[in-house]
Amino acid sequence: MSRKVLITAKVHPYLTDQLQSKGFEVIYEPNISYEEVYAAIGDCVGLIVTTRIRVDKHIIDHARQLEWIGRLGSGMELIDVPYAESKGIHCVSSPEGNRDPVGEQAVGMLLTLMHNVLKSNLELRRGIWERDGNRAWELGGKTVAIIGFGHTGSTFANKLKGFDVNIIAHDKYKKGFGTAAIREVSMEEVYQHADIVSLHLPLTPETMHLANASFFESFAHPIWFMNTARGKLVNNRDLIAALENGQVRGACLDVLENEKLNTYSAEDKEQLQYFLDAQNVVLTPHIAGYSHEASIRMPRVVLEKLNII
Structure with missing residues (x-):
């Protein structure tokens, strides 16, 4: 079974290191487009997003092996959480992190x-x-x-x-x-x-x-x-x-x-x-939650909520 996780934003190496240490294959594409997410998501079990990619019904329907979505930061408006959860996909965010x-x-x-x-x-x-x-x-x-x-x-x-x-x-x-x-x-x-x-x-x-x-x-x-x-x-x-x-x-x-x-x-x-x-x-250019410390704290909160660490 696939253990791929797609990361769609620039993240601290802490996140990729932690996922790899738990046996996940990390696909790190910080500049990926919506269309590229759709093409890549089919065999992924996990998806990490921030504020750039909209995770809608179109993507969720194509993500047949997706088990979870982790949002780094607060605000889930770009994710169709009710539809994802209706498909058995666990969705978490990390407002505590920033x-x-x-x-x-x-x-x-x-x-x-x-x-x-x-x-x-x-x-x-x-x-x-x-x-x-x-x-x-x-x-x-x-x-x-x-x-x-x-x-x-x-x-x-x-x-x-x-x-x-x-x-x-x-x-x-x-x-x-x-x-x-x-x-x-x-x-x-x-x-x-x-x-x-x-x-x-x-x-x-x-x-x-x-x-x-x-x-x-x-x-x-x-x-x-x-x-x-x-x-x-x-x-x-x-x-x-x-x-x-x-x-x-x-x-x-x-x-x-x-x-x-x-x-x-x-x-x-x-x-x-x-x-x-x-x-x-x-x-300022949307940097209030963008501290060096938060770049580690946010993924840690997501991984803890997903019981990965």
């Missing part, structure tokens, strides 16, 4: 934004010594609203300890998580009290473009906005409008609606350029 770097980067981006670290640094590179225009807003005393209180949302809350912030959190599907340090609230309370809003949600039909014009208009006062989860949670056009009209004081974005720059439409290019030019936007 929640710490996401939480750390979220704090770092927020400080960079509110303390004008990026803006003032870029000005200095052009010979501009500007202090008054780069006066910081302190985190202390602000109310940070976390929407989605799973692995990354709760970790972000933990990383904020020591900053003297008021933390409120809303999760539509999780209750009873409030503590002395974190107040569990409704969305109405988020809209009423938040100074800073951070999204930590999966991408589903329900959360698609959650952050739209209506969302930004609902806040009682201007907010700093953060998204280190999934780009399509945000309607770029509406966020830009909110930045321009002052509903959003500034934004930290590690993810974008469209992260494939070579497919950009004219509007995509215009929106990206706006974010890059804006002095009140901190933008």
Whole structure:
């Protein structure tokens, strides 16, 4: 019987070494296309994916020997999990593996934004010594609203300890998580009290473009906005409008609606350029969970969940 495992993304050698030590034949194709996955998956028992390859009914039907799918990181939106499981394919992810770097980067981006670290640094590179225009807003005393209180949302809350912030959190599907340090609230309370809003949600039909014009208009006062989860949670056009009209004081974005720059439409290019030019936007290329440590921790979590180690 085949013991092939197809790996469709760049991974730490730890993963391939562990699989090979357990007797698996590793097919390592970090740049593989969807069509190539379809061609290669027929005799594989395992599949490792990240955020690039869609594992849909077409691929699953062709994967007649597939026993498991391991997702490095969080978010299973690219995998048709119900259909895979109906075929007896075990699906696991590893949000525990990269929640710490996401939480750390979220704090770092927020400080960079509110303390004008990026803006003032870029000005200095052009010979501009500007202090008054780069006066910081302190985190202390602000109310940070976390929407989605799973692995990354709760970790972000933990990383904020020591900053003297008021933390409120809303999760539509999780209750009873409030503590002395974190107040569990409704969305109405988020809209009423938040100074800073951070999204930590999966991408589903329900959360698609959650952050739209209506969302930004609902806040009682201007907010700093953060998204280190999934780009399509945000309607770029509406966020830009909110930045321009002052509903959003500034934004930290590690993810974008469209992260494939070579497919950009004219509007995509215009929106990206706006974010890059804006002095009140901190933008990074989906690297929040991409730490050196997480590159080992994520595969270890996947292999443990699959009872391979």
